[in-house]
């Protein structure tokens with residue numbers, strides 16, 4: 328099974344982004360439909376010791392497994408990142424379907440494949456006879472065509488994601504007040520893929536994050552006392568990692584264009600972080616003062632992260648992506664603008680990290696190549712920990728430059744290659760890209 332893409336987008340990926348590595352694209356689109364077989368948790372080691380964190384997580388996970396009748400999850404600390412705990416997921420399991428069916432929307436179905444249960448509001452359809460305690464088979468609606476409250480079995484395209492135990496009756500789900508209903512609808516006891524339920528692992532020092540996102544902030548390597556700018560900050564996973572690695576000492580500015588998302592980021596209440604709802608493409612002004620918030624004068628920051636808006640084709644699992652070609656084409660423009668502003672806001676000697684959660688060369692390797700041409704004062708450098716593979720062939724980057732970027736491409740899992748158990752967690756990830764630059768002292772105008 329391969330992810331279903333808009334035909335224009337698929338043709339574009341084949342003829343432009345993967346023109347030299349076409350086979351890679353096919354492997355990639357196949358693996359995208361499955362969830363990664365690892366869950367990674369970032370631990371804020373400035374708030375809790377590793378021993379205490381591990382112990383608490385272990386107890387929590389044992390409770391989860393016991394409640395669902397599942398085997399325990401094994402875990403280990405990541406070899407290179409001291410703040411990253413890796414848990415083994417399991418699957419695909421051969422689960423026997425039962426008579427009663429519950430339908431959920433596609434987003435909920437994808438979350439179930441990564442360990443979630445179903446909240447009442449996520450239930451789209453259930454049989455009239457459904458009562459609390461019933462065993463049910465759960466399906467995700469692949470075409471967004473299942474009507475809320477449907478009483479008969481849904482006959483459209485659907486994906487089986489596992490079995491569970493209903494925590495509610497049908498009448499409780501679809502009554503006049505169902506809009507306000509909260510709480511668990513179905514406890515997933517036999518999911519096709521078993522992964523820890525992250526909503527049950529709630530500690531202030533724990534952030535569930537995909538491994539490449541953790542690698543991204545380690546590549547930035549922020550230090551106590553520095554001034555750091557996060558240009559695309561919400562929901563704030565990487566901002567909070569930056570603050571933690573700086574031991575909450577220094578000056579961090581988090582910019583986010585969306586008012587609503589910036590508001591939520593503020594609510595995280597991160598120490599030493601000033602959040603502004605602001606368009607980062609306008610964050611530079613020759614006459615601005617650093618103290619008064621954005622825009623900022625040139626050469627203000629020691630380190631800058633551009634975790635750019637992108638086509639997000641790296642998200643796993645994903646069965647269907649309806650993004651039209653026009654939307655795909657809109658991202659490189661904004662990404663380039665953000666990079667150019669970042670280069671000016673960086674102090675000489677400062678570090679810039681550019682990242683996306685997508686796999687197109689246009690948004691990744693070609694973006695880096697264009698930036699290096701426009702900004703000869705920016706030098707591409709290798710990160711101190713290189714987990715991702717080298718960049719795609721066929722881009723404007725030289726072989727040496729391709730070896731310095733990190734491309735996380737789980738498509739290699741479909742090939743013949745076998746990986747040592749320890750390394751597998753660095754490969755079986757979402758699709759992602761990271762490039763690191765250092766600003767030199769000299770700017771030659773082009």
Ligand SMILES: C[S@@+](CC[C@H](N)C(=O)[O-])C[C@H]1O[C@@H](n2cnc3c(N)ncnc32)[C@H](O)[C@@H]1O
Pocket residue numbers: 540558559560561562563564565566582583584585588605606607608634635636637
């Ligand atoms: C990939 S997400 C960032 C994820 C975030 N760094 C994290 O780790 O939680 C990109 C974010 O950039 C925001 N964004 C898009 N255009 C922007 C702009 N011009 N200025 C600032 N933020 C922008 C989007 O609203 C979105 O929240």
